[in-house]
Amino acid sequence: MAYQIVWTAEADNNFYSIISYLKQNWSEQSAEKFATKTFKKLEQIARVLHEPRFTSQPNIQMIRLDKKNVLFFTIEDDTYLVLLSIYPYKKDITKINITKQDDFLLDHRYN
Numbered sequence: 001m002a003y004q005i006v007w008t009a010e011a012d013n014n015f016y017s018i019i020s021y022l023k024q025n026w027s028e029q030s031a032e033k034f035a036t037k038t039f040k041k042l043e044q045i046a047r048v049l050h051e052p053r054f055t056s057q058p059n060i061q062m063i064r065l066d067k068k069n070v071l072f073f074t075i076e077d078d079t080y081l082v083l084l085s086i087y088p089y090k091k092d093i094t095k096i097n098i099t100k101q102d103d104f105l106l107d108h109r110y111n
Contacts, residue, residue, distance in 0.1 A: 002047045003079065003081035004046070004079060005046050005080075005083065010085050011086055015086055018069070022034055038065065042083075045063060045071075046081055049063075065086060067089075068088055069089065070086075070088075070089060072086075
């Protein structure tokens, strides 16, 4: 069973911040490569969860997105994989404050 991917506003903002950073500091091609890899990885995760790690917060899991970023998510109603945040490894991961958003269905969906 494949999960439907739902982006929260925070995950959406994180993604576009990374894209913007890559465009400004690296290249348009780097940003496109990151976007392509991200969407492919999300499709894989939606089909089969590969060894996600639970966090100290109940029901919130994390999985490595790429060499530099980790993805925080939760599963809702055994149907939705809700993307909570994309977080760079270089930041102190213990200081991140991720909360489950009750209005996740109001955010756009990625299919």
